[in-house]
Amino acid sequence: MGLNAKQMGHCTVDFEKNGKQIGFFNLPLSVHDDAWGVVRVPLAQIKNGEGPTVILEGGNHGDEYEGPIALGELIRDLDPGLVSGRLIFIPAINQPAVVAARRTSPIDDLNMNRTFPGSTVGTTTQQIAAFVNDVLFPMGDAFLDLHSGGSSLDIIPSSVIEPVDDPVKHAQNIAAVTAFDAPMIVVIDNRGDPRTATASAARAGLTVVGTEMAGGGTVSLDAVRICRRGVRNVLVHLGALPPTFGAPLEHEPELYDIPGAGAYVIAPDDGVFEPFHRNGEKVSAGQPAGRIHFLADPGRAPVELAYGIDGIVYARRQPGRVRPGNCCLVVAAPYRSRLT
Amino acid sequence: MGLNAKQMGHCTVDFEKNGKQIGFFNLPLSVHDDAWGVVRVPLAQIKNGEGPTVILEGGNHGDEYEGPIALGELIRDLDPGLVSGRLIFIPAINQPAVVAARRTSPIDDLNMNRTFPGSTVGTTTQQIAAFVNDVLFPMGDAFLDLHSGGSSLDIIPSSVIEPVDDPVKHAQNIAAVTAFDAPMIVVIDNRGDPRTATASAARAGLTVVGTEMAGGGTVSLDAVRICRRGVRNVLVHLGALPPTFGAPLEHEPELYDIPGAGAYVIAPDDGVFEPFHRNGEKVSAGQPAGRIHFLADPGRAPVELAYGIDGIVYARRQPGRVRPGNCCLVVAAPYRSRLT
Amino acid sequence: MGLNAKQMGHCTVDFEKNGKQIGFFNLPLSVHDDAWGVVRVPLAQIKNGEGPTVILEGGNHGDEYEGPIALGELIRDLDPGLVSGRLIFIPAINQPAVVAARRTSPIDDLNMNRTFPGSTVGTTTQQIAAFVNDVLFPMGDAFLDLHSGGSSLDIIPSSVIEPVDDPVKHAQNIAAVTAFDAPMIVVIDNRGDPRTATASAARAGLTVVGTEMAGGGTVSLDAVRICRRGVRNVLVHLGALPPTFGAPLEHEPELYDIPGAGAYVIAPDDGVFEPFHRNGEKVSAGQPAGRIHFLADPGRAPVELAYGIDGIVYARRQPGRVRPGNCCLVVAAPYRSRLT
Amino acid sequence: MGLNAKQMGHCTVDFEKNGKQIGFFNLPLSVHDDAWGVVRVPLAQIKNGEGPTVILEGGNHGDEYEGPIALGELIRDLDPGLVSGRLIFIPAINQPAVVAARRTSPIDDLNMNRTFPGSTVGTTTQQIAAFVNDVLFPMGDAFLDLHSGGSSLDIIPSSVIEPVDDPVKHAQNIAAVTAFDAPMIVVIDNRGDPRTATASAARAGLTVVGTEMAGGGTVSLDAVRICRRGVRNVLVHLGALPPTFGAPLEHEPELYDIPGAGAYVIAPDDGVFEPFHRNGEKVSAGQPAGRIHFLADPGRAPVELAYGIDGIVYARRQPGRVRPGNCCLVVAAPYRSRLT
Amino acid sequence: MGLNAKQMGHCTVDFEKNGKQIGFFNLPLSVHDDAWGVVRVPLAQIKNGEGPTVILEGGNHGDEYEGPIALGELIRDLDPGLVSGRLIFIPAINQPAVVAARRTSPIDDLNMNRTFPGSTVGTTTQQIAAFVNDVLFPMGDAFLDLHSGGSSLDIIPSSVIEPVDDPVKHAQNIAAVTAFDAPMIVVIDNRGDPRTATASAARAGLTVVGTEMAGGGTVSLDAVRICRRGVRNVLVHLGALPPTFGAPLEHEPELYDIPGAGAYVIAPDDGVFEPFHRNGEKVSAGQPAGRIHFLADPGRAPVELAYGIDGIVYARRQPGRVRPGNCCLVVAAPYRSRLT
C-alpha cells in the first residue's frame, strides 16, 4: 500500500536476554466481538552462552500436532544451562488455526504456508508471517518447520528437504535433515510455490529442516516419538545442544522426491475412495491404485484409478469422501540429487 | 399428532417379485430449493426360491463406509439364482447423511440410530426409520446393521451383539454374530438407548447382527475385507446363500462388552489428546491413558487421564482435538454372559 | 406433552367487531437476540352485516408473492361497507419465512404446509399453525390458501382442489375453485400428506380453494392479475362480496390431477438440467424430457431423462442446478373425477 | 414415542452421601465429531444433618452469569458442616449453552426454559430437563432458578415470583422470594407458558424462587453482589444454612407484575432504537418511549414508540439494533395480589 | 509481493498438438480437507491446419448455463478435421463456482469477472485469471466470453460489445458480435471496470465477443438455441469453421447501450418488487416502473419506482425479494456509436 509498514504487535519476549522466557507475540486484531484485543501467538526463548540461533516452529497448520507437542515439552523441560546459543520457539505460529484445530486460520481463511513473506498491513496471518520473516529470520541461523499430514493426509513420517539452488547450502540442509533421523527423507518443492515458511527461510539464508509426521488429524504414538528424537538430534547436529542429548541414528534412509504432477493420484469423481495399498508399498505406473464408490447409487459401478509413476506410496487421503480434484494418494520416487 | 400415519414415500421395488431389482424408496421432501422433490433412499432386492428374508443395512451413519461398499458389491455382483429366500438391501439408509459423508443427516440433523421406531409424520430421518420399522422389519427374519467407527472413532473391527432378554433369541444372535468371523465380538447396549435400528429390529423379533469396522472416517483395507467375508458368512449361516459362499473361520473370539460409564475415558479439558496405547493393548484401572496438551499455551503443563476399568483398548478417538465430554478411549472387558 | 395447551400469543384484532381492523397475532418467541420479543404475524379483518366468514391466507411459503400482494391490496383498499359477513386475512401466515423470502421458516426450519394441525407447545411454525387451526378455522366457512411455485418451481397459474371424501363437499369445492377462473384447475393431494393447511381446513369442514401462481421466486405480471381477479371472484361466489366485484369468466378449464409418482420427472444425477419443453406442452410417457449436463466435466456426455406418463407439462424446475431427487418437471393428466 | 423412557445419563454424584461432592451428570450424545461422547452437566451436592433439600440452578440460559458465579463460589467455598439438609447445585444446567455463552443450546437450538418437563428420548436439552424434572425435583423441597437479563435485556435486579393457584404455596413463595432481598420483586408468569423450570418445579410442589439480575450479556458488579447475598439469605430462610450466613435486609420492596401484552414496547420497524428513559423511571400509558432511527437512510425521519401502560421501566433492550417484534422496553406495574 | 510469479498449475493439454484434447488445468489448492489437492479447471483444444486461435470461455459466473452447455457440445461433437486453426475451450473457467452453481467462487468469494488480470500468487480465482491472461490470451486471436443473466437477472438474449478506443478494433468487434446473430446487440462497459475478462482480452489485442443469454438461474430453451447458433456463426465469421457450419442470420439488430447510472432502477427499500413491464417493452423517463410491497406489514402502502431514462426494458430482477441497492430493472437505449 505504500504505507509505513512497521510491526504493530507487541512481543513480551526480550530476544537479547539470557535464560528461559515463555511469552507471546500479541498482535492487535479489531473484530466485532473484541474491538481492542490481540491474537496471542505463543513465543519462547532459551538463550545461553555462544552458539547458533535456531528457530523452531510448529502449528504452521493448526491440525498438525506432533511438532507443537515436542516443542512444548522442550520449552517446559529444557534446562537453559544446556543450551549453546539461542533457541527461539514459535510452537503455534498460526495460533488461531491451532486453537481451531484447522489447517487454515478461521480469521482470514489463509493457509500460513502460502502467505510468506507476509505483510505488516495485511490480515492476521500475513502480519504473523511478516513478523517471523522480517524480525525472526534475520536473527536466525537455522529453521525447523515441523509439519504433519493434517486432517486430510496420512504421510509416512519423514524429514523434508527444501530444495535450494546453492549446492553448498543444499548439502548443509541435507545433513541437517538427515540428522533428524526419520524413517524417510523427501525433497518437497511444494510445486514451486515461493510462499512457504521454508522457502522464505531459505531465501533468507538459514539452514532449513522440514518434517511430515503421520497425520489423519490425530496424534500418532510413533510420530510423536520420532519427532521428539528428531528435534533434539537436529539441535545437537547444529551445536545448540550437547551430543548427549542426541539419540543414536535408527535409519539409513534413501532420499526421495515427489517428481511432478504424475506423482499425485487425483480423484476425478465425487464418491468414496477405497485405496488398494498401504503407505510404503511399492507401486508402478499404470497399476490400479483404488476405486471410487457411489454409495447412494448402488447400481453404478465404481471407477478405478491408477498410479501415474513408479515409486512407493508416500501419503494417502484420510477422509473416505472425495470430490473431483482431491488428492487420494501420493507416490514418492528415489531422488536424483542435483549434487551429483 | 393423531394424524393418519400412512407411508408417504414411493417404493420402486416390488417386494413380491423374484429376481434382482435395484431401485429407490422415494420419500417426498418439500424444501426451499426443491418444493416437490424426493429423498432417494437406495433399495435393492434379490429374491429366489424358499428361505429367510434377510434385511442388510448400511449407511445408518453417513461416514461409515465398509458396510455400504460390501453391500453395493453384493447388489451388483450376486447371481439371484444362488439365493434361497429374499435379501433386501438398504445400503445407504440415511441417504442424505451418506451423500454428505456425515454421521447425521444434513436435513434434520438427526442421528438415524437415535430415531427408531421413527414417525410417518416426522422429519426425513424419522420417516425413513418408520418405513424400515413399519414396512421392512415385519417382512424380515434377520437384520444386519453394518457400522464402522465413523469420523470420530477408530475401533477394532468387530461384530456386535444387541443384547435381548430372551435367552433363546440371545443365543441365536450370538451364533449369527459369531458367523461373521470378525477379530472380536462385543456386546453393545448403547447405554440402554431403545432408539437404535438393532434395538428396534430385536423388538420386532428379528435375528440381529451388528458390526463396528475400523473408522477414522476412512476406508480401511483390512476392515473392508473382513466386512465382505463377514456378510457372506452370515448369509450362509442364515441359509440364504449356499455354504460355498462362506469362508473358513479365521478367528476364535472371546466375547467382550463395554461395562458401563467407567469404560469410557472422557476428556475433562479443551486441548489435543495424545494417547499412550494402541487399540488392542491390555490396560488396567488407574493406569495413565494419555495426556491433553494445550498447544497455544506452552507454559501450561498437560493434563493426564487414566483408565477407569481393566480390559483392552477397544476404540480411540481419531481427531486429536478434544473438548470436555469427548470420548478419548473405550475399554472393553470380557463379557459375563447372561446365558450361563 | 400433556401440558395445558392454551394459546400463548396475543391477538390485536377483535373478531367480533365490525369494520376494518389491521393488526397482528403476536406470538412470544424467546431467542438469544430477543428474550422477551414476539413474532408478529399480520392479521386483518373486515366485517359487515350477514354472510359467511372467509379466511384468506397467503405467505404459507415465504417466497410465493402473488397471494400476499393481492390480499394486502384488499386489506388496504376494500370498503368494509361492501362486505357481507366477515373476511379474515392472514396474508403472511409464516411471517418469519415471508420476511426471509424463504419457503420455510428461518426460526425452526419448518415448512408451514407440513405442520398442521400444529401445537401450542411446539416451535413457532407449529404454534402459528395451531392458532389458525384451533382459533380461526372453527370460525370459518371457507378458506382460501394462495400459493405460487416458489423459488424452485415455475407452475402454470391454476386454482387447486383439495380432494375430500364427501362428494357434496367435493362439489362445493370444485364450484368455488372454478369461480377463481384460473387458466387451469388441478386436483392436488400432496401425495396424501395430511399436514397441509388445506387438508386441515377440509377436515374442519370449510370450503377450500387453493392456487398455484407461476413462481420462479419472482412476481409474475400475469399471475398477479389472475390472482387479484380470482380472489374477488371467489368472494363473490361465496356471497361475501357483491356480484359487481366479480369479473366475467375468461377460462373454461378442464380438470387435471397429478396421478402419482410417475407424474414427476426426478433427477438421477448431479448437474444442470436442460428441459426440452415449455409449461403447457403436451407430452407422452417415454418421450425424452430433458438432459442433465456435467459442465465441469465436458468429456462426459449428458444424461437424458424421460416422462413417466402422458399429459401436459404443468411445472418445471427453475434453478438449472439439480441434485439427485430434485423434481425437474411435473406432468398433469386429465382428472378422472370421483363424482361421476 | 411409547418407548421405555429410562434416564440414559450417568450421574457421578451420589445423592444419598453426606459431605461435598463436585461431579457431573454425563448425558450420552452421539454426534459427527464424537460418536460415543457425553454432555457433561456440572452437578454438586453438599449434604449434612437434617433439613430441607434445596435445588439451586443457574445457567438455564447460557448468557446469564451472576447465578452461576454465585453458585460456583458456594460449591467451592461452603463448609459442609454448616449445612442442614441437602443442597443440590446445577450451576450450568444448559451446559452447552453456558459453554457457548448463548441463551439457547447450540446442540438443538432449544431454550431450556421452554422445554420442561422434558423427555428422556428427546434432544439434549429435553433430556437434561427430564433428568431435573424426573430425578431431582422429586427429591427437592425448594428450587432456586437464577436468571439474569441475558444478551438482549438489561433488567432491574429483582427476585421473581412464579404465580401458583394454591394461596398457601403462593404465600410461601412470596416469603422465600422476599428473603432474597433484591431491590425489586416481580411476579412473572411468562405469558402463561407452562414449559419453564419454575412452572415445572411449582407443579411438583416445591417452593420456588426466581431472579432477574441485570444482563446486557455482561457481569454486573452490583448484581453479582445482590445475587451472592440473596442466595445465602434464601438458604437461611429455608433453614438450610444458619442465620449467621444471612445478611440484614436492605430493601422493603413493593411487589410488581407485568400485566399482559400492553407492558411490552414492541418494535414495529427495522432500525436502531433510542430509548427516552432509564430503567426504574416512572412512565405512563401513551407517553413517548423512544425512537427507531434509520441510519443508512438519513432522509427518513425516525419512528416514535409509546408506552402501553402506567408503571416503571423494568427492562430495556441492550442491542441498539431492532427488528419488528423485538422487545424494546418492559413496564412493570404494582401487583394486585391474589392473596388479598 | 515481488515474489517469483511463475504459473503453479499443471496443464494436461498440449497447445501445440493437433487434434482434439479434453483435459484440465490443475491448479494446486491446499485447504483443510485436501492439503495437496488441485482445482480442476476443464480445458479442451481442437487444432487443425491453418487459421486463427479462438479462445471460447464459459462459466465465468457459475450460474450461467447456456454458454457452458454450447461449448461442451462443441468439445464432444466437433470433428477436428473441420477446424481451421485452433479452438481453445475453457467452458467452466471458474470451476469452483460452476460446481457450486454460484456467481462467485465458494473458495475465495471472488467474482471472476472482477479479478482480471489476476495474480499467480493470489487466491484461486486470481490464479486462474492469471493463467488465462498470461498464458492463453497471448496465444489468441479472438475471445468469446459467454455470459447469461445468472440467478439474479433475466436479460434479453443479446450479444455484447466490449468498447475499445481503437476504431478499427471496435469495428472488428462489432462485426464479430453481429455474426453471433442474437436478437439484440448491446455495448456494455461494466461501468468502466477494467477487471473483466473481456476488458483484459481487449487490452491484449484480441477480437472480443460477449453475450448475455436470458438468466433467472435457469436453462432457457430459447437462449440455448441462440447460443449454439451464435457460437458457430462467430467461428465461421472468424474463419475457424467452414461457412456450412453457420446458420442464416435471423436478426437485423440495432445497437444499444446502457448509458450510465440512470439506466438502472435501484430499490430504495426492503420488500418484494412487482414490475410493471416485461423485457423488451418501451418505457420512458419518469414512467412508473414497479412497486415495492411490504408483505408482512399489510397496512403499509407500497412504494412506487420510476424509470430514469427512455429506452426498452433490457433486464429485470428475477428474485421478488429486494433490498436497498438491488437492481430491479435495466433500460437500454439506442447506441450513439463512436464510429460515426
Next chain:
Amino acid sequence: MGLNAKQMGHCTVDFEKNGKQIGFFNLPLSVHDDAWGVVRVPLAQIKNGEGPTVILEGGNHGDEYEGPIALGELIRDLDPGLVSGRLIFIPAINQPAVVAARRTSPIDDLNMNRTFPGSTVGTTTQQIAAFVNDVLFPMGDAFLDLHSGGSSLDIIPSSVIEPVDDPVKHAQNIAAVTAFDAPMIVVIDNRGDPRTATASAARAGLTVVGTEMAGGGTVSLDAVRICRRGVRNVLVHLGALPPTFGAPLEHEPELYDIPGAGAYVIAPDDGVFEPFHRNGEKVSAGQPAGRIHFLADPGRAPVELAYGIDGIVYARRQPGRVRPGNCCLVVAAPYRSRLT
C-alpha cells in the same frame, strides 16, 4: 494491480451546489443475488456562503450509533441558511456494516478503520475508503470521525486526538477536540496503525476530531446527548455554524492517553470475566482487576487478572464471555504532551 484506478461509483450529490442535498454514493457490487446492483452509501451536503469544508463521518463501525444518530438529525433538521461553508455528511460510511449492525462489513469482512487509504480496484470497503480518501479528503478542511465503543466495549464518553508530528497541527487538533466538550479527552494512536480514517485524514492535512461514545452495542442516553452537543460545538469552533449553535462548555478535561501494551488487561483464559471496578475508577499497576470464572467446571477456581499500569479505567469489555487475547479492560493515564 497497475490497472487504471478511476472511481467506479456514482455520486448523486453535486458537491458544487448550494443548499441541502441528501443522496447516495452508489458503488457497483456484483454478487450472486444481485449481479448489477450497488452499495448505497448515504451522503448529504449542506452548503452556503463562505467557510470551511467540514466532513462529518459516522458508521465507520456499523454497531456504533450515537454519531450516526446525531448526524442524521443535523442532515434532516439543519437550516442551510445557517451554514458558513460546506458540511459533507457520510453518516453510515460502512453502509453494509451499519445495515448489519456489525463492526465489520458483511461483504468483505473488513474493518473500515483498518482499510485506509483504500483501493479503487479492491473490495467494497476498500473502494469506499478510496472514495473518501481520494475524492472527499482533498475537498476538506476538517474531519469528524464519530465512534462509540461498539458491541464489545463500554468506553467513557470522550473526544479523541489523532496524534500528528506537526506541533501546529497537533495544537489545532487539540483545540477542536476540546471544543467537543466530552467528559474526557484521550490521545489514541491505535498502536500506530496507519490504516485508520483519522490517520489518513491527518496525512491529508485536515483538522481531525475523533470520539468514543459509550458502547456496549446500545444507544446511550447520556452519550447521544454529549454527541449532539459536541458535533455542534465543533462546527461552531470551526466557524461553520454561528456561535448561537454552541452550548456552554461543561467539562474542563485533562488529557489522557493509552500508553502502550501495558494499558490493556488481556484475557489469558477462556471463561467469563467479572471486573472489580467501574469505568472511571482509579487503579494502579499490580492491583487485581477481575477474575475469569469457569462456569461449566465449578470445581476449578477462577483466575485473577491484574492491571499493568496506574491510571483510570477507561473502557471495559461488555460481553462476559472472554477468550484468550480478548481485551477485558483498558487503563488511561495522564497524557505527557509533546507540545510542552
